[in-house]
Amino acid sequence: MPDPTPYTPPAIWTWNxxxxxxxxxxxxxxxxxxxxxxxxxxxxxxxxxxxxxxxxVKVTVMLEELLALGHAGAEYDAWLIKIxxxxxxxxxxxxxxxxxxxxxxxDRSGPAPVxxxxxxxxxxxLAEKFGALLPREGAARAECLSWLFWQxxxxxxLGGGFGHFYAYAPTKIEYAIDRFAMEIKRQLDVLDRQLxxxxxLAGSDYSIADIAVWPWYGALAKGLLYEAGEFLQVQHxxxxxxxxxxxxxxxxxxxGRRVNRSWGDPASQLLERHEAVDFDAR
Numbered sequence: 001m002p003d004p005t006p007y008t009p010p011a012i013w014t015w016n017x018x019x020x021x022x023x024x025x026x027x028x029x030x031x032x033x034x035x036x037x038x039x040x041x042x043x044x045x046x047x048x049x050x051x052x053x054x055x056x057v058k059v060t061v062m063l064e065e066l067l068a069l070g071h072a073g074a075e076y077d078a079w080l081i082k083i084x085x086x087x088x089x090x091x092x093x094x095x096x097x098x099x100x101x102x103x104x105x106x107d108r109s110g111p112a113p114v115x116x117x118x119x120x121x122x123x124x125x126l127a128e129k130f131g132a133l134l135p136r137e138g139a140a141r142a143e144c145l146s147w148l149f150w151q152x153x154x155x156x157x158l159g160g161g162f163g164h165f166y167a168y169a170p171t172k173i174e175y176a177i178d179r180f181a182m183e184i185k186r187q188l189d190v191l192d193r194q195l196x197x198x199x200x201l202a203g204s205d206y207s208i209a210d211i212a213v214w215p216w217y218g219a220l221a222k223g224l225l226y227e228a229g230e231f232l233q234v235q236h237x238x239x240x241x242x243x244x245x246x247x248x249x250x251x252x253x254x255x256g257r258r259v260n261r262s263w264g265d266p267a268s269q270l271l272e273r274h275e276a277v278d279f280d281a282r
Contacts, residue, residue: 026083031098037090042077042274045109049079049093050102052261054159054215054225055119059103060273061256062123062133062211067276068252071130073109078259078273120152123208133208144202147194147209151216157183158216158225167226181232184220188237191217195239199246210247215257218244255279 015029041047046063050056066074081087081102088100097104097117105122107114107129116125124145127134135141162180165173191213194201201209216225221237221244223229235241247253258270258279270278 033091033094034089039092044075046076047106049104056103057215058119060259064252064256144207147201151212192237192239
């Protein structure tokens with residue numbers, strides 16, 4: 001059905017602060033800090049600044065998996081970044097991530113701090129640093145990295161595309177929702193066909209590919225993302241469902257999902273994480 005009030009783009013686009021939907025207050029066409037704010041630093045070499053959105057969950061799950069594997073150097077402090085309050089535009093956060101998006105990581109284990117931003121880059125950095133959850137060479141490594149970057153390329157369709165127009169846009173636009181719903185179902189089918197042949201995305205072994213994809217498509221498959229499960233008929237993707245359930249049962253995943261979570265059941269929240277015992281305090 002055509003839009004009854006067609007939109008004609010102006011000759012020059014201008015920023016309308018009131019026309020951004022639910023997240024209008026945190027979106028702007030400018031980079032850089034809006035205020036001075038020093039980031040806290042804990043006692044561990046790895047300092048994470050994040051929020052338990054799907055992109056944030058990737059990194060906390062990765063760190064908890066590394067610790068479960070016995071990598072003591074993966075101990076970390078996780079500090080809550082309240083994006084609705086604009087914490088991501090503080091000067092300290094912008095120094096770590098000039099793109100002002102969570103998650104952002106500072107590795108202080110060496111002679112000079114190393115900043116890492118973008119969730120996929122953080123997963124790859126940690127996998128290489130600790131020699132875990134990423135095949136070392138050959139076809140297996142290429143397959144894992146292909147699925148990792150598949151997720152990085154697909155997330156804008158699921159989050160900024162489908163999620164925005166289906167759940168957050170101030171008005172429902174049929175064309176936009178249909179366009180992105182079609183792409184998301186295609187991506188679910190891509191995953192389902194791969195998982196019909198393999199236990200995990202990159203083959204027989206759990207890897208950073210699964211850690212990257214699960215917080216987005218695992219949550220979508222279980223109806224936890226945008227409350228869109230029925231709309232997208234996610235139950236029909238049987239192999240994605242099996243994979244999503246299998247990963248959700250991992251203790252490290254269950255811990256990682258709680259870190260920097262500030263909504264939902266209070267028992268599922270851990271606003272900040274500084275020691276393993278923090279999980280027992282709730």
